[in-house]
Amino acid sequence: KINGDRLWDSLMELATIGGTEKGGVCRIALTDLDRQGRDLFVRWCKEAGCEIRVDKVGNIFARRPGRDNTKPPIMTGSHLDTQPTGGKFDGCYGVMAGLEVIRALNDHGYETEAPLEVSVWTNEEGCRFAPAMTASGVFGGVFTLDYALSRTDPDGVTFGEALKQIGYDGPEAVGGRPVGAFFEAHIEQGPILEREDRTIGVVTAAQGQRWYEIQWTGMESHAGTTPMEGRRDALLGAALLIAEARKIGARPNGRSTVGVIESKPQSRNTIPGRVFMTLDFRHPDDAELTRMDAEMRAAAARIASEHGLEVKIEQIWYFPPTPFDAKCVAAVRAAAEKAGLPHMDIVSGAGHDACYVAKVAPTGMIFVPCKDGISHNEIEDARKDDIAAGCQILLQAMVERANA
Amino acid sequence: KINGDRLWDSLMELATIGGTEKGGVCRIALTDLDRQGRDLFVRWCKEAGCEIRVDKVGNIFARRPGRDNTKPPIMTGSHLDTQPTGGKFDGCYGVMAGLEVIRALNDHGYETEAPLEVSVWTNEEGCRFAPAMTASGVFGGVFTLDYALSRTDPDGVTFGEALKQIGYDGPEAVGGRPVGAFFEAHIEQGPILEREDRTIGVVTAAQGQRWYEIQWTGMESHAGTTPMEGRRDALLGAALLIAEARKIGARPNGRSTVGVIESKPQSRNTIPGRVFMTLDFRHPDDAELTRMDAEMRAAAARIASEHGLEVKIEQIWYFPPTPFDAKCVAAVRAAAEKAGLPHMDIVSGAGHDACYVAKVAPTGMIFVPCKDGISHNEIEDARKDDIAAGCQILLQAMVERANA
Numbered sequence A, B: 001k002i003n004g005d006r007l008w009d010s011l012m013e014l015a016t017i018g019g020t021e022k023g024g025v026c027r028i029a030l031t032d033l034d035r036q037g038r039d040l041f042v043r044w045c046k047e048a049g050c051e052i053r054v055d056k057v058g059n060i061f062a063r064r065p066g067r068d069n070t071k072p073p074i075m076t077g078s079h080l081d082t083q084p085t086g087g088k089f090d091g092c093y094g095v096m097a098g099l100e101v102i103r104a105l106n107d108h109g110y111e112t113e114a115p116l117e118v119s120v121w122t123n124e125e126g127c128r129f130a131p132a133m134t135a136s137g138v139f140g141g142v143f144t145l146d147y148a149l150s151r152t153d154p155d156g157v158t159f160g161e162a163l164k165q166i167g168y169d170g171p172e173a174v175g176g177r178p179v180g181a182f183f184e185a186h187i188e189q190g191p192i193l194e195r196e197d198r199t200i201g202v203v204t205a206a207q208g209q210r211w212y213e214i215q216w217t218g219m220e221s222h223a224g225t226t227p228m229e230g231r232r233d234a235l236l237g238a239a240l241l242i243a244e245a246r247k248i249g250a251r252p253n254g255r256s257t258v259g260v261i262e263s264k265p266q267s268r269n270t271i272p273g274r275v276f277m278t279l280d281f282r283h284p285d286d287a288e289l290t291r292m293d294a295e296m297r298a299a300a301a302r303i304a305s306e307h308g309l310e311v312k313i314e315q316i317w318y319f320p321p322t323p324f325d326a327k328c329v330a331a332v333r334a335a336a337e338k339a340g341l342p343h344m345d346i347v348s349g350a351g352h353d354a355c356y357v358a359k360v361a362p363t364g365m366i367f368v369p370c371k372d373g374i375s376h377n378e379i380e381d382a383r384k385d386d387i388a389a390g391c392q393i394l395l396q397a398m399v400e401r402a403n404a
């Protein structure tokens, strides 16, 4: 049995690194705060007897040997980076839950057949370097190493430079080795488990995503003298597309979000000539996601032609709907049943490192409820009991698999 | 007669200070480039025999004595600061035209009865420190000295600090002395004179303006897991208001511009929780401007309640429609007629320093056409002949008034 208090205390201690006034955490990927969070994790793992390896994209692997170390490891993990307005649980829960599994097995001197590993994946959030899940993507063979290292942040710093800066540019090759199974524990980040009063979400799949960068070009001109008819207002184009994208997202199970907007020249009495915006479309059904794409492109073209604007749309990320491994999903469900915990099958609204690890290993995920379904917000919260319950299911699934 | 080549050459030399790749000028108020522009003007004025005075808001006055120096000066001038995407003529033309009047009178050894002054007004554009025409506003008694000095730029630097930094915090009281008359030469910044094929715009009035700062507050939340219905997306609120404001501005003679937008936390997969935007409404009829205000507030309130948002609207500047002095207007018209130049009466779409000086002195303005009516853009352009013609009218109006 895992120790729920210890897990909770570790989560709270970790949350002090980058802790915000409103009780959240701002620990952006590959900043010095990220380094501090990683250092704490590494220290705790060493104290728990693990061996540490770091790969070329900064993924960390803490290994607890098994009886037969020729067997591929059973792995768990998540990420330590957060959103700018992040909470204490998103990502950190999955990492600390993995650590607690190891600590609990140590408490009881329990040895598994296969070795266990706890992983920390770099830049999961995608808010500093797009796309999200960059480093698990390399591990899963979806992105090349060069692609990951050359991602740039809004200041033009590359992933590779930032990684070197914090000293987590490790020597290990990224992936290319067998993994027996991967399980990731995570808060749901949505309202379903809470509403349905279930402690455990058995995650069967993750919905698809398309991320875009959209550039509007109009013409700077005087706010007071330029007649309304002749204007080529890039910000108006962006605003109209934000409204259209919202409508496109409003279909059943659709999601549509414009998270970033940058307008130039940012002068109160000059009509904006250039606007950059991002767009994040999601749907569990790939065909619907394709239709959303087409509708958005048509709307943008119509707005551009109506307002004398140029629009460039670049899809910078496509993440197809991802089903998890049937056996891993069944193992999570069975563990919840055995533990007598109310559970339900659920599709993840967010992308997770597990989705990319799933490309190279049988993978499953365990969700626990979070307060009011809120995440990517400093008030993100979860109940200690639920946090402990998810970790217990993780331990059971991992041990069962390690001994199989 | 003024020297059109000399005037043009001075304008082009001035435009090298802050000159941009696209042929425009970026010389933001109270930056070191602004200082360099001012220094050049001061040097040229001293070379032309003028005495220089600087007041507490950084306005510069270059004085050419008359026969009777107890008489209040006949003044002309404009501003040297530009928009971020500014051109060579907006403001600089009025200052260089004033200098050319003095140089031309010097050429002919012509002495006026009353003294003449050429003024440079600080922070006319309003893009670094809002509102626009800050320092002519103090001169005109519309703003207090403290109000002007305490304006802040987007980085939190005050007008007073920036002024001190460039060494133009002069000792003179701002205004409070008689001015015989004020004339400002300016490019039209709009398409009317060019379309009507007139060289001189006899400016009868300037339209009214209302500037707003609008703050939307929603709630940060996850882009993938938060259902569309429950969202409190601050950027959606801003976008819908941008679209509504555009419609409100689309009435006859209306203008509506959102020039600045700032969204937080600027993460691709987090729903924006806070958005700041500016709004600039204009109309020549004050009653219509009041109706625009009411329609906008109603639209914002409706959007806020429909999308679970909070909206705060602050009107930070109200500039009522301003008629110019009948005699000064007539003097400009008469000068154009005498010179045989095609002219027309025109209402200014932009605010000008002349509008605030008009509060304390009889004031008129002279417009000349600019290419395609474009201003607040690096491609802003004007014809050398028109530039010279406007300056000639300025000389005639000033001399006539100085000798009256």
Ligand SMILES: NC(=O)NCCC(=O)O
Residues within 6 Å of the ligand: A090, A124, A125, A126, A132, A133, A189, A349, A350, A351, A352, B222, B223, B224, B269
């Ligand atoms: N779990 C999580 O918030 N991942 C970030 C990527 C996404 O937005 O889905």
Ligand SMILES: NC(=O)NCCC(=O)O
Residues within 6 Å of the ligand: A222, A223, A224, A269, B090, B124, B125, B126, B132, B133, B189, B349, B350, B351, B352
């Ligand atoms: N002339 C000019 O561009 N003034 C700036 C203030 C305004 O936008 O009207």
